[in-house]
Amino acid sequence: MKQLLVLLTLFTTGAFAADTLHVFTWADYINPDLVKQFEKKHQCKVAIDTFDSNEAMYARLKAGASGYDLIFPSSYIITLMVQQDMLQPLDHAQLSNLKNVEFEVLGKLADSAMKHSVPYTFGYAVIAYRKDKVKDIEPSWKTFARTDLKKRVTLLNDMRETIGAALKSLGYSLNTRDDKQLAAARDVLIAWKKNIAKFDNEGYKAGVDSGEFNLVHGYSGDLWQVMQTNKKVGVIIPNEGVSASCDEMVIPKGAPNPALAHQLINFLLDGKASAENMQNIGYLCPNSAGLKLVEKEFLNNPAVTIPADVKAKSEVIQDLGDDLKKYTKVWDEVKAG
Amino acid sequence: MSAAKNIPSRRAEWLLTLPSLGWLAVFFVAPALIVFLLAFKTADATGGVSAGWTLDNLRALADPQYRPILWRTFWISGTTTLICLVIALPVSFAMARAAPRWRNFLLLLIIIPFWTNFLIRVFAWKTLLQSDGLVSQLLDATRLFDESPTLLYNSGAVLLIMVYTQLPFAILPLYAAAERFDFTLMDAARDLGASGFRAFRSVFIPGISRGLGAAALIVFVATIGMYVVPDIVGGTDSEMIGNKIAQRAQGDRNLPLASALAAALLFCVLLLLILCSSAFRRSEKLDNALKGELQA
Amino acid sequence: MKRSRFPVLVTAAVLLFFYAPIVVLVINSFNASRFGGSWEGFTLKWYEKLWNNDDIWSALWTSLGLATLASLTAMVLGTLAAFALHRFQSRLQKIHLGTLTVPLVMPDILMGISLLLFFVALGVPTGFTTIWIAHVTFCLSYVTMVVLGRLQDFDFTLVDAARDLGAGRWQTLRRVVLPLLAPGIIAGGLLAFTLSIDDFVITFFVQGPGTTTLTLRVYSMMKVSQNMPVINALATILLALTFAVVTLSFKLTRKQTAP
Numbered sequence: 001m002k003q004l005l006v007l008l009t010l011f012t013t014g015a016f017a018a019d020t021l022h023v024f025t026w027a028d029y030i031n032p033d034l035v036k037q038f039e040k041k042h043q044c045k046v047a048i049d050t051f052d053s054n055e056a057m058y059a060r061l062k063a064g065a066s067g068y069d070l071i072f073p074s075s076y077i078i079t080l081m082v083q084q085d086m087l088q089p090l091d092h093a094q095l096s097n098l099k100n101v102e103f104e105v106l107g108k109l110a111d112s113a114m115k116h117s118v119p120y121t122f123g124y125a126v127i128a129y130r131k132d133k134v135k136d137i138e139p140s141w142k143t144f145a146r147t148d149l150k151k152r153v154t155l156l157n158d159m160r161e162t163i164g165a166a167l168k169s170l171g172y173s174l175n176t177r178d179d180k181q182l183a184a185a186r187d188v189l190i191a192w193k194k195n196i197a198k199f200d201n202e203g204y205k206a207g208v209d210s211g212e213f214n215l216v217h218g219y220s221g222d223l224w225q226v227m228q229t230n231k232k233v234g235v236i237i238p239n240e241g242v243s244a245s246c247d248e249m250v251i252p253k254g255a256p257n258p259a260l261a262h263q264l265i266n267f268l269l270d271g272k273a274s275a276e277n278m279q280n281i282g283y284l285c286p287n288s289a290g291l292k293l294v295e296k297e298f299l300n301n302p303a304v305t306i307p308a309d310v311k312a313k314s315e316v317i318q319d320l321g322d323d324l325k326k327y328t329k330v331w332d333e334v335k336a337g
Numbered sequence: 338m339s340a341a342k343n344i345p346s347r348r349a350e351w352l353l354t355l356p357s358l359g360w361l362a363v364f365f366v367a368p369a370l371i372v373f374l375l376a377f378k379t380a381d382a383t384g385g386v387s388a389g390w391t392l393d394n395l396r397a398l399a400d401p402q403y404r405p406i407l408w409r410t411f412w413i414s415g416t417t418t419l420i421c422l423v424i425a426l427p428v429s430f431a432m433a434r435a436a437p438r439w440r441n442f443l444l445l446l447i448i449i450p451f452w453t454n455f456l457i458r459v460f461a462w463k464t465l466l467q468s469d470g471l472v473s474q475l476l477d478a479t480r481l482f483d484e485s486p487t488l489l490y491n492s493g494a495v496l497l498i499m500v501y502t503q504l505p506f507a508i509l510p511l512y513a514a515a516e517r518f519d520f521t522l523m524d525a526a527r528d529l530g531a532s533g534f535r536a537f538r539s540v541f542i543p544g545i546s547r548g549l550g551a552a553a554l555i556v557f558v559a560t561i562g563m564y565v566v567p568d569i570v571g572g573t574d575s576e577m578i579g580n581k582i583a584q585r586a587q588g589d590r591n592l593p594l595a596s597a598l599a600a601a602l603l604f605c606v607l608l609l610l611i612l613c614s615s616a617f618r619r620s621e622k623l624d625n626a627l628k629g630e631l632q633a
Numbered sequence: 634m635k636r637s638r639f640p641v642l643v644t645a646a647v648l649l650f651f652y653a654p655i656v657v658l659v660i661n662s663f664n665a666s667r668f669g670g671s672w673e674g675f676t677l678k679w680y681e682k683l684w685n686n687d688d689i690w691s692a693l694w695t696s697l698g699l700a701t702l703a704s705l706t707a708m709v710l711g712t713l714a715a716f717a718l719h720r721f722q723s724r725l726q727k728i729h730l731g732t733l734t735v736p737l738v739m740p741d742i743l744m745g746i747s748l749l750l751f752f753v754a755l756g757v758p759t760g761f762t763t764i765w766i767a768h769v770t771f772c773l774s775y776v777t778m779v780v781l782g783r784l785q786d787f788d789f790t791l792v793d794a795a796r797d798l799g800a801g802r803w804q805t806l807r808r809v810v811l812p813l814l815a816p817g818i819i820a821g822g823l824l825a826f827t828l829s830i831d832d833f834v835i836t837f838f839v840q841g842p843g844t845t846t847l848t849l850r851v852y853s854m855m856k857v858s859q860n861m862p863v864i865n866a867l868a869t870i871l872l873a874l875t876f877a878v879v880t881l882s883f884k885l886t887r888k889q890t891a892p
Binding site: 020022024027028047048049050052060062063064065066067068201202203205206209210211225229 | 667668670688691749752753756757758759760840841842843844845853855856857858859861
């Protein structure tokens with residue numbers, strides 16, 4: 001019994017030490033070497049918990065998961081979090097590397113003054129496929145309608161992304177509030193659903209890697225990661241336009257360790273660190289100092305830089321407030337259909 | 338019981354009862370009541386719960402979109418229960434008739450695989466059933482199919498893995514009942530000219546009916562609220578009510594609607610419990626059957 | 634009269650069904666192939682990757698600490714409850730027994746969502762404490778039932794004997810009752826420990842910052858990780874450890890109960 005108590009004290013002091021930074025982010029989203037460097041430099045422990053969709057992250061915070069120091073949500077949900085007064089204003093005095101943030105990207109964001117959030121990565125939801133199994137592939141969302149790929153296909157289990165893809169395939173905006181357009185997207189998705197094996201947010205990476213799936217809808221950086229170890233996997237960028245998203249770093253209200261959280265933001269904004277990070281996670285960091293240091297080959301990868309004409313047709317998901325219910329309804333009908 | 342007179346006081350009873358009863362009242366009964374209460378609230382667009390009461394969530398349950406999910410949930414749970422019972426019956430029979438030193442060994446063999454983490458067992462099946470997995474290769478070798486069939490991401494896979502994870506929970510109570518069964522009755526039936534199967538059906542099965550009831554209840558209730566298995570090996574047509582509850586709570590910013598679904602499920606489970614326990618009371622109490630399982 | 638072989642054959646088939654996935658999993662933990670479809674040579678690299686994976690180790694410590702704390706609490710509460718149920722036959726105990734029985738058959742998802750809603754309603758931040766509460770809640774009934782089973786075989790004349798020999802109430806409890814009941818309480822505690830380590834759904838609902846348990850970590854690994862066979866290696870080690878512990882405890886109890 002005594003040993004148990006000793007074990008418990010050891011354990012509790014270890015996990016809840018004052019110098020532990022609690023980070024809440026997507027899976028495989030920070031270069032682990034950088035985390036180790038940061039831990040060494042600041043004599044602290046970085047504890048990483050992961051989420052698989054913005055909504056799941058938001059629900060968790062809303063349900064009382066206070067105690068995170070640093071979170072990496074997408075822009076649209078940050079707008080909502082600011083409205084809900086869930087975030088701390090950032091102290092620019094502690095963020096000397098803010099100068100590295102790309103001016104061009106910043107201009108497109110809701111929080112362009114970086115009052116609450118600093119852009120971390122820029123990515124897209126695109127399509128990956130197995131070069132050895134799928135022939136004559138066209139760069140279009142309509143690929144999901146191909147019946148010859150039966151049951152070896154996944155779509156994201158994220159209603160905004162997946163309904164967004166269907167809307168894009170019809171030439172509509174992925175932030176539409178129009179009932180007719182949404183009904184058309186629903187019919188497209190119900191048709192696609194006959195071909196797909198699963199709605200999935202994370203498993204598609206391992207699935208397309210192992211050949212379990214031949215065509216997957218996924219996030220560009222994650223697919224880039226798979227392409228690094230598996231040459232049979234290729235990426236296509238649908239020419240109807242894609243959903244672009246910017247994930248940003250925010251510090252929630254009540255964060256136990258805001259000073260250290262600022263240190264980590266600043267550390268990740270450093271040019272060299274940013275370059276190392278990009279080439280590990282496969283997402284473009286809007287960091288001008290970092291972008292100068294990355295290899296040309298990385299930037300030329302189709303999963304990293306998308307064609308200019310597609311980029312022009314791409315959109316960022318926005319929070320729709322009460323009209324989100326329309327999307328939930330479509331999503332339910334698709335899942336039940 | 339001679340010792341009972343030593344501590345007869347009411348105060349002692351309360352002192353012993355209060356810790357567990359209090360704990361469960363606060364952390365089990367109260368949360369269940371909150372589920373029922375919250376089902377009558379409305380959600381706002383930001384994921385909060387607004388003031389005021391409504392019947393909208395309960396009306397929403399009548400929405401046709403839930404029908405396929407409810408039907409599927411009952412269909413999969415019912416079939417899993419049936420398959421588990423059909424397999425567990427001969428197994429418990431064989432175990433109870435085995436020599437005593439074999440019995441404990443067999444029991445241990447049944448339990449050991451379940452020392453592995455539940456998720457890891459599901460993962461192991463996923464590896465077996467994947468497109469180039471062992472089962473697919475075996476199927477290919479038989480040359481029965483032109484093209485190897487997809488084994489994962491459908492209701493069949495969900496059913497298979499549910500049976501895998503629930504079968505011990507059917508075998509243990511059935512074995513506990515079979516162990517107490519008087520096998521001379523069966524021999525008598527056979528002496529009277531009944532075939533082996535006939536004796537099994539009309540003597541053995543009625544003899545262990547209490548164990549059957551407990552096994553069916555445990556398996557059915559465990560599968561009706563299943564989330565993990567359809568989430569991992571299910572496809573687009575295998576969503577169950579547990580997955581819908583999770584979606585409402587974690588994806589749709591709608592805790593009240595999640596509560597309404599949970600309340601409906603809770604209501605079904607409690608109804609089932611009440612029906613079963615009144616059926617059990619005629620012979621013996623439900624808790625004894627469960628205890629029998631635990632002791633086994 | 635010849636007995637039918639059919640039940641024995643079914644039992645053999647069931648055992649094969651139970652063990653096949655686990656055997657394949659253990660074999661695959663030494664397989665160089667990343668996907669486990671075919672044998673591509675012997676390797677220990679998955680064990681090496683497991684050794685170097687800090688996320689798994691910190692999750693393991695979280696799980697062990699949580700399971701220890703939860704099972705100790707459940708052991709205390711459950712033993713008291715079993716005493717109450719065994720000693721008294723009142724209306725209160727009927728309610729007590731009913732309240733203890735229902736959690737045994739409550740689907741995980743319902744327990745998870747109801748506790749989450751409860752914590753949301755009270756404004757309690759989720760985290761280690763909420764998971765601990767949840768785990769004690771679902772373990773308590775199991776511990777009670779196991780200890781109660783022991784109590785029913787308990788020879789209470791020993792208590793009378795101790796009292797007749799002049800032992801005080803506390804002394805009797807400490808010197809006679811608890812040592813004799815210890816195997817039951819420990820068995821209940823071990824069951825609670827296993828249930829706590831194994832739980833996914835309830836923890837998934839009430840988790841908070843820095844409380845990623847081993848099961849939650851495995852769940853995210855099996856969806857994302859480039860090195861899924863690390864899970865096989867982890868499972869193999871855990872299985873070997875459980876084997877060792879159970880064999881040891883079997884030997885210990887056998888020695889103790891030997892006449």
